[in-house]
Amino acid sequence: MEILMKRFVITTMVVTVSLLVIGCDAKRHTVGGTEYNGWAPNKMNYTSDWASHEQFYVGDWLYWTYDEPRQNRQLFSVFEVNKTDYESCSTDHTLYNISRGGGRDVYQLNYSRPYYFISGGGFCWQGMKLTVFVQELPPAPSEAPSNGSPFSASFPGILTIAGAAALVLLKLGVHPDC
Ligand SMILES: *[C@@H]1O[C@H](CO)[C@@H](O)[C@H](O)[C@H]1NC(C)=O
Numbered sequence: 001m002e003i004l005m006k007r008f009v010i011t012t013m014v015v016t017v018s019l020l021v022i023g024c025d026a027k028r029h030t031v032g033g034t035e036y037n038g039w040a041p042n043k044m045n046y047t048s049d050w051a052s053h054e055q056f057y058v059g060d061w062l063y064w065t066y067d068e069p070r071q072n073r074q075l076f077s078v079f080e081v082n083k084t085d086y087e088s089c090s091t092d093h094t095l096y097n098i099s100r101g102g103g104r105d106v107y108q109l110n111y112s113r114p115y116y117f118i119s120g121g122g123f124c125w126q127g128m129k130l131t132v133f134v135q136e137l138p139p140a141p142s143e144a145p146s147n148g149s150p151f152s153a154s155f156p157g158i159l160t161i162a163g164a165a166a167l168v169l170l171k172l173g174v175h176p177d178c
């Protein structure tokens with residue numbers, strides 16, 4: 001009986017920890033918000049109106065959508081450029097061509113530094129430019145202090161917390177935000 005209980009607790013804890021790890025994994029940020037075709041001219045100041053309300057961490061992704069109407073896929077684009085070229089809207093020496101032609105582009109933010117993105121085709125002048133500041137990953141949440149082995153020390157407590165958390169997360173399909 002007790003062995004079965006222990007197995008149940010361990011399984012639930014593993015599930016909970018896995019869900020927490022998945023939930024804290026890299027986040028995908030849809031540029032301009034969740035609105036469809038978020039990457040468009042004269043829409044917003046992407047840096048002050050959108051990016052300043054988001055937290056970007058190393059490993060996160062940016063996701064640009066501009067696939068409807070179809071012609072937008074050719075008109076707009078996404079390039080990483082340096083600060084000088086960002087300010088002057090120049091695509092003369094881009095650092096990275098992010099556009100793949102389908103109007104849906106992704107880019108992983110691998111370093112803790114400022115990033116500068118612009119659209120080609122002159123649309124940078126119409127506001128299609130974005131700066132993001134990427135931070136190091138936040139420190140992992142500290143473990144609750146406990147004396148001795150958690151499996152023997154506070155058996156019912158762990159069962160309740162781990163079980164409840166895992167069931168709630170599984171049921172709602174929710175990944176907690178970091
Ligand atoms: C967007 O906002 C930033 C921060 O306020 C400002 O420096 C920048 O000039 C603005 N960009 C445009 C295209 O208006």
Ligand SMILES: *[C@@H]1O[C@H](CO)[C@@H](O)[C@H](O)[C@H]1NC(C)=O
Pocket residue numbers: 082083084085093
């Ligand atoms: C950006 O690149 C251009 C061309 O290579 C260079 O002249 C300029 O100094 C660079 N700016 C920065 C901030 O690195």
Ligand SMILES: *[C@@H]1O[C@H](CO)[C@@H](O)[C@H](O)[C@H]1NC(C)=O
Pocket residue numbers: 097098099100101
């Ligand atoms: C960027 O890459 C896309 C897809 O490979 C390509 O169609 C496009 O011509 C490239 N743009 C530039 C300026 O190289």
Ligand SMILES: *[C@@H]1O[C@H](CO)[C@@H](O)[C@H](O)[C@H]1NC(C)=O
Pocket residue numbers: 107108110
């Ligand atoms: C970011 O890192 C991943 C994993 O190392 C790598 O596959 C990818 O090419 C990198 N992306 C950029 C834009 O450097």
